[in-house]
Amino acid sequence: MTQQESTNRRPIETLTAGEHVSDSQGVHEIVHVLGMQDGGAREITLTLRPLGAGKPWLMRHPEGTPVWAATPEEVREYADQGRRLAVAEQLYKLADDIVKQRLPLPNYTLFFSAGVVESRGDLDRWAAYVGGEVRGGTPGDPIPAVTVDRPVAGRLSLNMHAQCQPEPIVVEPSVGAELAAKVQAEVDALRPKVRKLVKQAENADPVVNEALCADPWHEQPTEPTEPCPACNDQPPSKA
Structure with missing residues (x-):
């Protein structure tokens, strides 16, 4: 989802730092907004940081120019993709360095954590991929998690862990x-x-x-016959 699917076009001067814009290259976070008067037209410059690979860059347009503001779905999609690419890049580099630099590999365990994923569905996807079983999610062990030790070669293994937030506690009627x-x-x-x-x-x-x-x-345990000495309240009248 990028420019073609977003219908959220806003004048450039209404955008603020922390919001996101989208174009054919992806989604970018607005880091800084600067307005400058250039002759008769006022120009707005946005400093943008791509979600994912790429360096910060500047977007400059006259005031009133419509800009594509990214939807929450676009922001989440590109942020997730950016994290995937960043992790993959480091793993590729590690694998390349192990081979090219002939790094020593005694018996060891390589740990990888996906952290706290957003939903139980995401956790189930990791469990299915690594061939593990989700444990937890009970009153005694409320945090659902999957941990797997996968053999690599000899005594070498890969330890992978992921978890999600516990389910809300439901009070029985x-x-x-x-x-x-x-x-x-x-x-x-x-x-x-x-x-x-x-x-x-x-x-x-x-x-x-x-x-x-x-x-x-x-x-008094019985009905009084005299007025109260403090407030002069009268005893109940007898019919």
Whole structure:
């Protein structure tokens, strides 16, 4: 996906550092934006860094010129491809140097890690390629990973490792229902105390005590016959 498939054309002066543009050569990150007045026309210069192989270069156009802004899919595709090419280039160089420089190779293990891939599907692709089994992804071992020791020659081997993020923890509906029932029981237990406090607030003399009265008079096990000595709250009237 490049210029032909992208429909995101924007005036060059609206682009900022950190965004990406695309052309027939690929996708490029905007490193720096510079605006300069040249006679009657203002020109915008973008310093671009290719995603993948290539050196930084300059794009210069008059203000208002439409430029192809790369889509997120294009950015991800070219960033992945750039990493592949960079790794392949180093592996080719290593292989070439081993042969040309006759580098000594005693018994050893060559380690290669693909790091943390984006999805379980990507991890399964690595597992299929190296002939390994994905382990983990359980409550006791939440991180799915594949590790393989592949024989190369004699006692020489290649150790390859890749992993992905653990799957989100799913709370069973029964656990949620149990928690909701526990909270509801605690709320129900508080209701009588709340009603008592509301009644106390309604009957309290605001001149004597603007706050809720804390006198033990209100906590008597039987109905009081005298007014509260603190807030003058009256005992319940008898029908």
